[in-house]
Amino acid sequence: MQRRDFIRLGGVGMASMILPVSGIAVSAEQLLDKPMDVAYKKKLADIALNAAKAKGATYADARIGRYLNQFITTREANVDNIVNRESAGIGIRVIANGTWGFASTSNMTPDSVAKTAEQAVAVAMANSKFQTSPVVLAPVKGVGEVSWQTPIKKNAMEVPIQEKVDMLLTANDAAMSNGANYITSILFLVNEQKYFASTDGSYIDQDVHRLWAPFFATGVGKNGFKQRNGLGNPVGMGFEYLDGKEEDKIKISGANVGYKNSYDLVEDAAAAGKQLQAKLKARSVEPGKYDLVLDPAHLMLTIHESVGHPLELDRVLGYEANYAGTSFATLDKWRSGKFQYGSDVVNLFADKTQEYSLGNVAYDDEGVKTKQWDLVKDGILVNYQAIRDQVHMIDQKESHGCCYSQSWADVQFQRMPNVSLKPNEKDISAEDIIKEVDDGIYIAGRGSFSIDQQRYNFQFGGQLFYEIKDGKIVDQIEDVAYQSNTQEFWNNCVKTAGKSDYRLGGSFFDGKGQPAQVSAVSHGCATTRFNNVNVINTARNV
Incomplete structure (x- = not known):
């Protein structure tokens, strides 16, 4: 699988x-x-x-x-x-x-x-x-x-x-x-x-x-x-x-x-x-630097790979390594209290109580009541995802409530809760985000991706791509993928749409562990703009 x-x-x-x-x-x-x-x-x-x-x-x-x-x-x-x-x-x-x-x-x-x-x-x-x-x-x-x-x-x-x-x-x-x-x-x-x-x-x-x-x-x-x-x-x-x-x-x-x-x-x-x-x-994209407007059905996967997995504490500590790598977000970065995971508009949180989400339960598989907590606040790394036998390692006294097993026959262990990007407090639409872009690309839907063993350098594709010129979508284009690293990408985040545009995407069979287990997890966000991101042409591989 x-x-x-x-x-x-x-x-x-x-x-x-x-x-x-x-x-x-x-x-x-x-x-x-x-x-x-x-x-x-x-x-x-x-x-x-x-x-x-x-x-x-x-x-x-x-x-x-x-x-x-x-x-x-x-x-x-x-x-x-x-x-x-x-x-x-x-x-x-x-x-x-x-x-x-x-x-x-x-x-x-x-x-x-x-x-x-x-x-x-x-x-x-x-x-x-x-x-x-x-x-x-x-x-x-x-x-x-x-x-x-x-x-x-x-x-x-x-x-x-x-x-x-x-x-x-x-x-x-x-x-x-x-x-x-x-x-x-x-x-x-x-x-x-x-x-x-x-x-x-x-x-x-x-x-x-x-x-x-x-x-x-x-x-x-x-x-x-x-x-x-x-x-x-x-x-x-x-x-x-x-x-x-x-x-x-x-x-x-x-x-x-x-x-x-x-x-x-x-x-x-x-x-x-x-x-x-x-x-x-559709014509093939010209490679170069673009402002990207990312639809929630697309951005959820980028959140999953570049935020959800690297902030799992067992991955940070190196206990989870063979299955999809460890994490660049090491404890020294968190302990500094200054690590700029993203720009000051980036607020990423974990939450297993979100209605309609895949991870929504009242209690996790250790009997801990589920809750919401911050992972990145105003761009600064502030916490991880941890369970009962882990939280003492980060000087905390209460489990985050994110323990899960795929079945009665498998032991429960730390799994990713719903990890989401907070929307703008202002009533901003996706069209409002697009109107502010002079030269960019709108991407919808999940496509192929690649990310390194520390969840840092990555490449993401999508399903639908549209050229944005002078604040308007003008043409459907093809062969688009963007490349960045996690810190650079989230520091290039400049604006999110408001609560009315907030949507949940998800991963139905997310794998982790040895022996491998699957779990289901959602990621919420609104339409979001990232400036000056490197776009390659996948047909030409440039």
Whole structure:
């Protein structure tokens, strides 16, 4: 599985063969089976916690999970694949002799759960001979019995398969009727039913829903081919996201460039067909320095790579290195209190409470209540992302609440929360930002990217590119990518649009760790201007 959202699957049938699913195949109807009774979950959790303490654990937590996935893939007029999967079990994490231990099982009988807890303690005891200093946990006050659910209006799992297939095939037809030669469309649905209990006194039941409906369209001309991927976002919402409300459609100078809190898949596919034909005829960009106006559906990926990952504390400390590198944002820069990550208009924050976001939960996988906190304030690096056993390393006493595991069978660890750029307090539109640009380029949608092993030097492409002259969009152009380094790029940020333009993008399958795990994370921003950025021509490689 590739690291970035399957965008680089070539846009076609690989998605039907490579899916991040585990568990057993079930029917669509079985995905709607009632979850385990909460009282029984508490009984099993208590068995795990008590068994761990009896064997010498000083701390223990148990996560009982039922993870449901439905993936539908289509290509042109055909259905490639329909996958329904269910995975259920319990993961038990302990501290014994000052060392972490973990074990899991899908056999959720009382005896099996107790034995698994004992195994977790045995793992910790065995590991402790290699531990040079004991685990230090930031305190967390138990919250008792609480519950939370993603605020969905329409459970996507309840929508008939035929309706979902018809929607995808209609989108495919719309794209091909308007100029696309090939198209793959996909629907990803995820439901995480998670129960967390710990010796701190928390019993937390959460029901998390996520959805993504990407497509990958290709147009072929006499001189080659062009691609245009969908502009919809992965979201923490139900099927209502696909209602396509008119007020959520984003158009710049009449061109369809994105969506806000709902998505019209068919309209976007039709626009993609037309834009593919325009891309095939568009002139190639002249390389040079330009002012860039970046749409939120594009800038979210740049935020993800140049802010989200380098400010993960385990990456900063070098614990996370083999999978996508470490970080240039080292502790000495943070401790100085003066490191200019960006210009004074750059305010970047972490937040797992944002409505509709992929990372939105009430409590993380350590039972810590989620919150918002600053990462970069007025351009200055002020904090990182850290969990219970990390925050003491940066002289803090409270976890940031960003611990996550992709399943009950995997140990939880620090994962990126939603990381976003604050919009302008003034009511400024995307068109207002464009009006101030004399010679620039407007970029919408995520494209290819490359970033070095310290998350510093990078190159980003996009889906749609428009030339800006004297404050107006004049022509669609092609073969655009920009190059910079993280500090230079964010210090070239001069203006953001206002709250009314703020939108969430996201990464549905963000990879990290060894063994690798995936997580889902959103990034919000408004349309933003960056001055004097180096643009290359990807066709000429200059």
